[in-house]
Amino acid sequence: MSILIFAESSEGKFKKAVFEAVSYGKEVADKLGVEVNVLCASTQVPTDADLAALGKFGANKVWKMTLSEDRPAAMAEALADAAGKCGARVVVISNNYNGKSIAPALAVQLKASIASGVISVPDTNNGFQVKRGVYSGKAFAQVNLTSVVKILAITPNTFAIKESGNDAAVEAFSASISDASYRLKAQSVNKVQGKIPLTEAEVVVSGGRGMKGPENWGLIEDLATTLGAATACSKPVADMDWRPHEEHVGQTGITIKPNLYIAVGISGAIQHLAGVSSSKVIVAINKDPEAPFFKVADYGIVGDAFDVLPRLIAAAKELKAAQ
Amino acid sequence: MKILVCMSVVPDTTTKITFTDNNTKFNTAGVQYIINPYDELSLTRALELTEAQGGTVTVIHVGLADSEASIRKALAIGAHDAIRINAEPVDATLVAQEIANWAGSQGFDLILTGRESIDYNGGLVGGLIAAHLDLPFINIVTQLDVAGTEVTAIRDIDGGKETVKANLPLVASAQKDLTEPRIPNMRGIMAARTKPLQVVEASGVQALGQSLSFELPPAKGAVKLIDAEKAGDLIQMLHQEAKII
Numbered sequence: 001m002s003i004l005i006f007a008e009s010s011e012g013k014f015k016k017a018v019f020e021a022v023s024y025g026k027e028v029a030d031k032l033g034v035e036v037n038v039l040c041a042s043t044q045v046p047t048d049a050d051l052a053a054l055g056k057f058g059a060n061k062v063w064k065m066t067l068s069e070d071r072p073a074a075m076a077e078a079l080a081d082a083a084g085k086c087g088a089r090v091v092v093i094s095n096n097y098n099g100k101s102i103a104p105a106l107a108v109q110l111k112a113s114i115a116s117g118v119i120s121v122p123d124t125n126n127g128f129q130v131k132r133g134v135y136s137g138k139a140f141a142q143v144n145l146t147s148v149v150k151i152l153a154i155t156p157n158t159f160a161i162k163e164s165g166n167d168a169a170v171e172a173f174s175a176s177i178s179d180a181s182y183r184l185k186a187q188s189v190n191k192v193q194g195k196i197p198l199t200e201a202e203v204v205v206s207g208g209r210g211m212k213g214p215e216n217w218g219l220i221e222d223l224a225t226t227l228g229a230a231t232a233c234s235k236p237v238a239d240m241d242w243r244p245h246e247e248h249v250g251q252t253g254i255t256i257k258p259n260l261y262i263a264v265g266i267s268g269a270i271q272h273l274a275g276v277s278s279s280k281v282i283v284a285i286n287k288d289p290e291a292p293f294f295k296v297a298d299y300g301i302v303g304d305a306f307d308v309l310p311r312l313i314a315a316a317k318e319l320k321a322a323q
Numbered sequence: 324m325k326i327l328v329c330m331s332v333v334p335d336t337t338t339k340i341t342f343t344d345n346n347t348k349f350n351t352a353g354v355q356y357i358i359n360p361y362d363e364l365s366l367t368r369a370l371e372l373t374e375a376q377g378g379t380v381t382v383i384h385v386g387l388a389d390s391e392a393s394i395r396k397a398l399a400i401g402a403h404d405a406i407r408i409n410a411e412p413v414d415a416t417l418v419a420q421e422i423a424n425w426a427g428s429q430g431f432d433l434i435l436t437g438r439e440s441i442d443y444n445g446g447l448v449g450g451l452i453a454a455h456l457d458l459p460f461i462n463i464v465t466q467l468d469v470a471g472t473e474v475t476a477i478r479d480i481d482g483g484k485e486t487v488k489a490n491l492p493l494v495a496s497a498q499k500d501l502t503e504p505r506i507p508n509m510r511g512i513m514a515a516r517t518k519p520l521q522v523v524e525a526s527g528v529q530a531l532g533q534s535l536s537f538e539l540p541p542a543k544g545a546v547k548l549i550d551a552e553k554a555g556d557l558i559q560m561l562h563q564e565a566k567i568i
């Protein structure tokens with residue numbers, strides 16, 4: 001028996017979420033008294049040294065497999081095969097777009113249940129219970145999974161990266177991938193260049209209608225660049241095409257959980273807060289002292305964004321220069 | 324073209340979420356229900372496609388009788404007919420398997436779901452249906468065009484976008500930007516009254532997950548206000564006190 005972790009790689013590198021997933025998997029494995037197996041299946045597998053290094057976070061064995069295309073369906077097939085080979089009782093995946101495309105295909109192959117948006121280590125004293133986000137960040141549910149195999153899609157930026165062990169054994173893995181997994185034909189991929197993806201960002205600077213117009217976003221971007229942050233926006237800002245829709249956070253946009261969320265000229269409507277309220281620290285900047293955002297913020301500045309932002313940018317540049 | 328639109332019914336986005344029965348049940352008192360926003364998008368896109376190319380749009384919902392008002396609204400927006408599978412939508416496994424069991428033999432060219440349901444936030448039902456029916460699955464689409472049997476879609480991927488092609492039949496899930504949702508007009512509302520809404524008994528699939536209890540996020544302490552004139556101090560506080568930058 002074992003825990004199987006999917007280690008997603010992009011352009012031959014692991015993201016932080018993989019180290020979180022392995023650290024998490026190690027904790028679950030220790031609870032169940034089983035081994036930690038990792039599968040990395042992609043078109044560009046990281047170097048053996050990088051794969052072996054997952055041992056530091058608790059992996060016992062790391063399987064690598066090169067795919068002909070980066071299709072979630074193919075990754076699911078490889079994972080199903082690996083789960084069979086190592087007798088996986090729990091499969092851990094990151095709760096990102098790719099993970100959420102893999103999980104259902106895998107679940108059907110393994111007759112497994114899935115909990116997505118998981119924010120706790122399973123409680124195995126009474127069944128198999130995990131906590132997950134529901135109502136788009138407005139609440140959490142404790143769910144009990146009853147199938148033999150369970151798939152846990154864990155929320156990024158929730159679990160600590162823990163270094164414990166030594167390098168893991170790296171082995172080539174082969175599984176036959178059916179043609180059916182390659183029925184989608186990629187025509188082109190357009191990765192946002194030189195910007196931190198919102199869903200992976202530890203710091204997010206977000207603007208609302210109070211920014212008055214797209215021409216003023218230079219201030220938001222300046223602060224974001226200085227802090228190494230991603231940019232986000234409220235729904236009306238995306239609806240008016242001031243910003244691209246993928247920056248829209250909230251109940252009908254993306255739910256994010258950065259360490260720091262800075263909201264500038266955003267009122268704090270319930271739908272907006274749903275998507276950001278799990279952020280560890282929230283800063284609200286608004287000229288209206290009654291803005292609802294101040295009720296959920298840790299730090300607040302009552303003032304005009306066009307006065308406040310340049311001061312923040314200057315102070316942030318000073319801090320970064322000193323670091 | 325025969326299109327199936329999967330629809331969940333969710334609390335209105337302004338709902339303040341609370342629980343009853345010792346935090347084991349969602350408190351439905353005073354809650355308004357709406358069509359899941361992503362499902363409004365897939366319904367509208369389905370209508371646009373069939374208006375341009377001919378065909379029918381069927382909506383399907385797994386749920387109890389109290390969701391019929393929302394199903395009627397989907398008919399008022401323009402769906403041709405509706406199916407309600409009479410089962411409590413306990414988890415994604417159950418919902419997807421029930422839909423797949425019913426839809427499997429109906430010959431749909433295109434099955435649309437939302438990217439996620441804003442109550443359960445599983446984001447799983449579409450992928451599960453595709454896997455059960457062994458159909459290709461295009462997740463999180465912001466653009467979906469059909470020419471003959473060929474589908475071209477743009478989907479959100481982590482950190483960017485991907486353009487893909489595939490052949491019908493397939494399953495796709497709607498993301499914001501797919502289209503602008505339509506609202507029902509008077510004629511649609513009148514027509515909806517006589518459109519078929521068929522209730523199908525569930526095939527009795529077992530759920531694999533059960534919500535045992537709920538909790539709300541911990542309440543926040545009071546906000547620490549910083550004088551706008553000294554806004555720069557915030558940066559030092561975030562660095563030294565909160566230790567996050």
Ligand SMILES: Cc1cc2nc3c(=O)[nH]c(=O)nc-3n(C[C@H](O)[C@H](O)[C@H](O)COP(=O)(O)OP(=O)(O)OC[C@H]3O[C@@H](n4cnc5c(N)ncnc54)[C@H](O)[C@@H]3O)c2cc1C
Nearest residue numbers: 208209210234235250251252265266267271272287288305
């Ligand atoms: C079905 C539905 C779903 C929704 N989903 C979402 C969602 O997912 N995400 C989302 O964000 N919204 C969502 N909304 C919209 C939400 O209800 C609010 O309308 C929206 O969040 C408001 O955006 P805003 O705060 O940018 O704009 P406003 O409410 O207009 O607020 C602008 C704020 O800027 C402040 N301001 C103005 N000028 C300045 C200045 N110079 N300096 C500083 N502050 C200034 C004002 O005091 C005000 O508080 C949804 C609504 C519905 C009906």
Ligand SMILES: Nc1ncnc2c1ncn2[C@@H]1O[C@H](COP(=O)(O)O)[C@@H](O)[C@H]1O
Nearest residue numbers: 329330385436437439440445446447448
């Ligand atoms: N009870 C349901 N009946 C029909 N379709 C549903 C139901 N629940 C979810 N769906 C569909 O699956 C999508 C994703 O839901 P979920 O996986 O629950 O987040 C929704 O946008 C709907 O299209």
